[in-house]
Amino acid sequence: MRLLLDTCTFLWFAERPENLSPKVRRALQDPEATLYLSAASMWEILVKHMTGKYMSLHVPQAPERYFVELRARLDVTPLPVTEEAVAQLPTLPPIHRDPFDRLLVCQAIAHGLTLVTPDDQITAYPVATLW
Numbered sequence: 616m617r618l619l620l621d622t623c624t625f626l627w628f629a630e631r632p633e634n635l636s637p638k639v640r641r642a643l644q645d646p647e648a649t650l651y652l653s654a655a656s657m658w659e660i661l662v663k664h665m666t667g668k669y670m671s672l673h674v675p676q677a678p679e680r681y682f683v684e685l686r687a688r689l690d691v692t693p694l695p696v697t698e699e700a701v702a703q704l705p706t707l708p709p710i711h712r713d714p715f716d717r718l719l720v721c722q723a724i725a726h727g728l729t730l731v732t733p734d735d736q737i738t739a740y741p742v743a744t745l746w
Contacts (some may be wrong), residue, residue, distance in 0.1 A: 616648045618745065619694065619723050621732035622656040622715065629685050636746050639731055651694040652686050653722055659715045700725040711736045 620628065627634040628643055635643070642648055664678045674681050686693065696718065703721035711717055711734075720740045723730040729743040738744050 617728045619651045619728040619730050622659050624731045650691040652691045653694045654696050655718045710739045
């Protein structure tokens with residue numbers, strides 16, 4: 616299974632696994648699964664950390680290094696934002712207003728990934744989800 620982690624899913628996987636559903640915990644621990652984190656999620660994490668939203672996370676070093684190292688330690692593959700993914704945007708119905716989430720949906724569609732998210736609004740899109 617090829618899984619694209621929503622930003623909150625990645626942070627919970629790293630820092631608060633008890634927030635993940637049992638189904639998601641099993642999927643993330645499956646050695647056959649390939650886990651991806653979008654460059655858009657790294658952007659979102661850094662923006663929110665800089666504005667104080669994610670200050671409750673324990674960040675022992677510069678956040679731009681810490682989150683990259685954390686992603687690597689968890690064996691999560693970086694997923695760049697491509698033109699192919701962005702080109703999916705006009706096909707999406709206007710369900711979700713969060714641009715980061717809409718981009719994740721586009722990436723999941725373009726790359727045939729299952730989006731791991733607790734966000735009920737995302738399940739309304741034509742994309743495979745897991746929670």
